[in-house]
Amino acid sequence: MGEHRASDERVATDGGTSTAAATADDAETDVGGISAPTEDQEMPLADHIEEMIKRLAIVIVIAGSVSIVVFPLADQAITFLWYSVLPEGEIAQPRVYGPLEFIFARIKVASLAGLIVALPVMVYQTYRFMRPGLYRNERKYYLAAVPTSLVLAVVGVLFAYFVVLPAIFTYFLTYSQDAGAIAFGLGDTFGLMLILIAYLAIVFQIPLIIMLAIMMGITTRDWLADKRLYFWGAFLGLAFISSPDPTGMAPIIIALTMAGLFEGTLLVLKWVGR
Template identity: 65%
Template sequence: MSRDPSEGSDGEPTDADEQRADRQDSEDSRTEIVDLDAEDNAEPNETDAFDATGGTDDESEAAETEDESDDSGEAETHADGSTTEPAEGADEAEETTDEPEDTDEAEETKDETADTGEEAEDTDEAEETTDEPEDTDEESDTETPESETETTPIERKTGPAEDQEQPLTEHIEEMVKRVAVVVVIAGVVSLLAFPYGEEFINFLWYSVLPSDISKPHVYHPLELVVTQLKAASLLGLVLALPVFVYETYAFMRPGLYPHERRYYLAAVPTSLVLAFVGLLFGYFLILPAVMTYFLQYSRDVVDIAFALGQTFSLMLVLLGFLAVVFQIPLFVMLAIMMGLTTRTWLEERRLIIWGVFLAIAFLFSPDPTGMAPFLVAVTMIGLFEGTLLLLRWTGRGNG
């Protein structure tokens, strides 16, 4: 019976047997490590991607250790036929015994990465929550300019510093209020002057008409009262003209430069003076000329008995119209001084302006014969040309 050369002479295990036993133990420990890794990989974890990469690293390391163990496990054959394992086998066994510590370290790194993954998710959620107020801030920033364009006005670049753009509704509301002020003042003055209407009628009637004309005739019950109200309204119109000029100034004041404001303020008393000049012009020139024409036209045909209401209405309309007509020089001067137009521009279009004056005169004068409208149109043209002549003489308004 042949004897295994690896056994000793007495049948006791040799060093080779002990090395094989150690190698078997190392292989068992490796299988246990692989089983532990398989269990860890089977458990669900929030950082699967990281574990997957980590697992591949561990498997590669295990494969390398197995290759090293296989290489080191090859026995050296001696001359006598006996085989001995190299000394590196013991070192490899020690390395395999140390591998469980590496697995503990791997598990610790896995736990740390899981914790870091959770912290990263928490930080991402925190950043998302912090980004949401920024979005709300951006929305508020995008919404605030719209509210500011609705409530706050925008300054004009070419106008005065006080000039600010406003909605059209506010302009209309302000204009209606200022016109209402003019109407209220004219109405109050008319009511105060109403008790003196009869004296004014007698004064104007006998001043304009010849002395041989009989007293005015009344043809319906309220004719005298209505005529008194018309006479009082004439005084209210005259006194409301400067108020009208001032209200137009107040309406346009934010858009006026300081020198333009001075012109407008100076126009307020000037308007009142021009209105009284227009009344005097009508009283001394226009009314006598018109009434004389009417008397000569009808005296040889019929007996004259003028009605109070119609005759006095003609007088009042002419006087009030002339009070407004005499504002033409003021309006022309203001337009030129404020830079709205120039004297040269008006002179080049004077024929068009004359035609407009003539149309207005025939439209508002209550005389179908054309005498009164003609006299009023001549007066308007004379005032316009006189203003241009004055501007030419002073060298103003040549833009």
Template identity: 60%
Template sequence: MAEEPDGGRDRNHDWEGLAPAVRPADGADRGREWDDLTPAVRRVDDAAGTAGPRVTRDDEWRDLTPAVERVEPDDGDEWDWDEDAIAAAGGSADPASGGEPELLADEEHQADDPDEDAALDPRENSVVDAEENPAPPDDGIGLDAPESDVEEPLAVHVEEMVKRLAIVIAIAALVSVAVFPLTEGLITTIWNYVLPGGEAVDPRVYQPLELVITQVKVASLAGLVIALPVFVYESYAFMRPGLYKHERRYYLAAVPTSLVLAVLGVLFAYLLVLPYTMDYFQGYTEGTADVAFALGSTFNLILMVMGYLAVVFQIPLFMMLAIMLGVTTRQWLEDRRLLFWAAFAGISFTFGAIDPTGVVPIIVALTMIALFEGTLALLRWTGN
């Protein structure tokens, strides 16, 4: 490449932005300006006595990184090598030897094994080509929004939410219809296990449609249990465009977990809570009146407790999701545990009209507190 003439050109202007890493020096100040250069390479102007550096075109400097400013290529004889330093490193600085001069890395980045140099992280090299080593993609933990997150009008989100809730309701209805033929057997099984005396206590029917309505309620409970994990999945599908990959994994894992917890809640009510509650109710009136258990009102209490505990048993899942998604922390929940206890008690006694004695609300409130504290204890034990 031919050099441009010097006339009318301010050479110093072209070299003002050069980093001190590599800079052709004036022959008179060569010793002073090159003191801090590494022994890898030192370049001087081909004419040691000329005043100022070589002139290069501006467009050749446009894309240079600030780490090393490159100058116009020259012949090999225009490079001045620190022969002692290069020879000590095992290299050759003589261009006449027939090979290209070898650029050596400084001690911080020079590996003992030459093969290891190629495996170094590009960010550790002296010169990094941004095009050959692009920045790694966002891992979804930073502040940038997910790639699939697109802003849409509020009406679009509301419409999608309504559609997904309709899916949940439709699945619950289908399950209820499918279970309805089995409800008579379920009613008999639940009645005999929960009530004191079992088969000796006959249910009383005081309305013509009381049995049918009770069957519908039992079938609806089955639909509720199945609809809980469907609701979790549909909420995930609704929020999926705004979730990172690790958040999506959490939600997908929550779908089967929600079903398991709902079944555990129903079994807890069926095996423990309801038998003791019914025994207490019968003992409360013993000696005063003979208890005649009406089918409709009795199953209202049974199904209410079962459905309530199926939802209550989702507390550990909601706590885990909130912590994993960064909404809250274990320490924050522990610091406000008394507020949560009060909230659980208030929610439980909201249904006190169904049980004026307060037994069921107290049992439900204690269950909620136990699940809350048990989840915190599990998180402390696992170190999360």
């Protein structure tokens, strides 16, 4: 009798353990069978702000460190980019109209390098900030986005270098040649080059942003497709507001690029059935 009671007690204990484990498993699983966040705890607002500032400081420090490393090499980068975009000859000679113009150009080159490296770092730090509230599959998507962000930024830089800058400066030379003698100021001209390169590095993050938003359930492809006209208008407005080109050529190219990336991403999602 004693053995039977002990056996029954062991069964009851085991059953209770199994039930508790099942309850714990159920607590970590939502209706769709996706593992829920195990670290999702309420934090005071001050702690959230402190954490966000710390993550942002890491991004700024890394961007600044890269800029400092690149700064001594900025002269070679300026010469290479300048004579790669502008035609050879006397017309392409840069004019310096201020004592600090060349220094500012070097700072801009170094800052651009810091920005490109900071993009994936910012994605990762955003992931670290949001990680306690993310589902396991969402964490996987975010981690995969870190190298993807760097690849897209490099593609955006190459697109600006091979497509956008040659088209814009060919247009500038075409409509200016009959108006007077052309002289390229180092500060304004090189600033325009770097701003367009930086814009395109950021613009090419659009596919990544759309993918993450859909995979994390924030939006759907159908909703984005239904609202495409609003997005096109927003792209055009942002391009004209942020571009320093008064002729309108650069904003149009940037807006078309943004719309093309948006539509291309939706097309790929439709093709893969997501």
